[in-house]
Amino acid sequence: MQIKETTNEGLARAYEVTIPAADIAARVDAEVKKIAPQVRMPGFRPGKVPENLVKKMHGEQLHAQTVNDVIRESVDKVMQDKQLRPAMQPAIDLKEGYEEGKDAVLTIDLEVLPDVDAPDIEGIKLERLTVPVADKAVEEALGNIAGQQKSYKDAAKSKKAGDGDQLIIDFTGSIDGVEFEGGKAEDAPLVIGSGQFIPGFEEQLKGAKTGDEKTITVTFPEDYPAENLKGKDAQFAVVVKQVKVEDETKVDDAFAESLGLESLDKLKELLRGQLEQETNGLTRTQMKRQLLDRLAAGHDFPVPQKMVDAEFEQIWAQLQQEASQDENPEKAMKEIEAEKDDYRHIAERRVRLGLLLSEIGQKNGVEVSQQEMSMLIQQAAQQYREEDRERFVQYVQSEPMAAAQLRAPLYEDKVVDFLFSKAEITEREVTREELEAAIEADEQAEAEAAKKAPKKAAAKKKAPAKKAPAKKEAAKDDKPAAKKAPAKKAAEKKPAAKKPAAKKADADKKPAAKKAPAKKPAAKKAPAKK
Incomplete structure (x- = not known):
């Protein structure tokens, strides 16, 4: 050879x-x-x-x-x-x-992967911005919960239903005089203005009083889930059994007990813990950005362009999805198109940071244990239907790339936690608004730093040989871009060559990528909810 x-x-x-x-x-x-x-x-x-x-x-x-x-x-x-x-x-x-x-x-x-020198991790200085949870924040959270737990009381019989009022109704739906399946209910609660029923239904009940009987005519939307009802005109015979008005929700021990807690104090304690967890997450995000900025500032080595392309494609796909869901999709797409080069710079920065964090992790013995990996797989499987979970587990276990995608964020977090443990950290108390502003400023700084990063000329000399490393885990940089899978060693999965002739053995064919089980579709809206 x-x-x-x-x-x-x-x-x-x-x-x-x-x-x-x-x-x-x-x-x-x-x-x-x-x-x-x-x-x-x-x-x-x-x-x-x-x-x-x-x-x-x-x-x-x-x-x-x-x-x-x-x-x-x-x-x-x-x-x-x-x-x-x-x-x-x-x-x-x-x-x-x-x-x-x-x-x-x-x-x-x-x-090939670049030669990355693990940085000196001693003497890193970071600032932790802390947000104490004030009693006022707990009370606001308590008020929000109370607002979601609305209760209603019977109104006078002369009360005409308006927005926000609740009606208890019986109804029977028919098309051309023939009742249809799912169009009948008794004692159905309906809040006027909630959008709970199909368009036009609630509006025609405004002004109704207890004991009224009305016939309502509506048209089912063209995109209605039930094929036999799409675009059809229907009549609903409605009996208003009771008009109710919103009752004041008392925030007391009884209210807490209705939520499954022992007392109001226990509810407040729970809310305070949730708020602390939330602000701690923001604090970690801001600290992590500080850390990555310091690492990025001190390292500028060439990165594999195919890895950059793959990272950019994931970032771009998510941006396009978000733009398509914007109130003005065309405008949103133009905005991200104008910043396309900036996102490519960010992709390059993330790949570089991913390789750097991987090198730090390997040099310092950071690992994801088999037990941790098993827990990750089981947690990820919960997003699928019960009958698909075992198939998903088998898929991840048989596909190294899928397993790597699950492992990557945990591995990165463990490396970051290791670096936190080595850093000199000072604390400063701020408001939540100040913490969120600091995170936003860091996001803008990331884009600017990536955009201004100097381009290194590709080295003409051959890099010195090194032993093949363990798998690389890439950084997501606390951004919502999809997670990157690490580069594989050649020995893990041998690449198949293209077929030399039409009758070449099946083993020469490159297998198509397996798809994960489809997620359970969202439940479709019933003709008229009970």
Whole structure:
């Protein structure tokens, strides 16, 4: 086997590998000898089929499988001999024109991981902004809960229903005089103005009094879930059994007990704990940004562009999704398009920080245990329907990339916590508004820092060889971009080459990526809710 390096610029590497036809033929002959004793053919005793007949029967398949095997072995040998650390899966291609009896020539294109020097983690200084939870904040939270737990009391019979009033009604729906399924209910509560029923229903009940009987005509929306009701005109015979008005909610021990707590004091204690947890999360976010800014400021090494492209694609996909849900999607899309280059700079910064954090974690023995990984998988499985959870677990366990995506954020958090433990931290008390403003300022600073970061020229000299590292975990930088999976070592999952011929064995086909089980769809709206 001959290996020729064709590219060595910056992090880009490319090789041309020639596998002699004689080596392939020898491998095929060895396979024929191996399977000959098991071949059965009419007219021959078991195990006595001549090798030339075995080769005639199975030679094409054996040849295709052998080519695939030697390609994979050749790729492994290149990675080991050249001591390469692939950033992502190498691109493997068998040159056109190959056929049995000829040398096999394949190309290997990849980017390698940069050499990253773990920084000095001693002497890092950080400021923790703390927000004490005031009694006023607890009372506001308590008031919000009380506002959500509305209660109603019977109104006078002369009371005409208006916005915010609750009606207790019986109704029967029909189309062209024929009742339809799901269009009937008794003692159904309806708050005027809540949008609980289909458009037009509630509006026609304004002014109704206890004991009134009304016939309401409405049109079902064109996008209504039930096919037999889409766009149809319907009539509802409604009996107003009671008009109710909102009653004042007393925030006392009885109110707390209605929520499943022992007393009002216990409810306040719970709310205070929730508020503290929330502000602690914001404090951590701001501290983490400080830390990453300091790391980013001191390191500017080249990063694999394919990793940057993958990170950018995830950021961009989320931005597009958010823009599509904006009140003015076209305007939102124009705004993010104008800042597209900035987001690419951010993607590059995140990849660089991810590699840096990974190096710190490896040098200091930070790991995600098997028990922690099992818990992550089980927690992620809960978002799927019960019947799909086991399939999801099997999917993650069989797909290293899927497992890496789950592991990445936890690994990063553990590295960050390790760095916090080594840092010199001072505390400063601020308001929640000041803390949120500091986080927003850090976000803007991140974009500006990424945008102004100098571009390093790609090194022409070959980087010194190093041992292949453990998997890399990438940073999400506390931003909502999708999490990146780490680069794999070549030995973990060998890349399949492109098919040299139409009849090549199935083992030569690159498998399609498996899809995770579909999430359970949201429940559809009933014709008229009870």
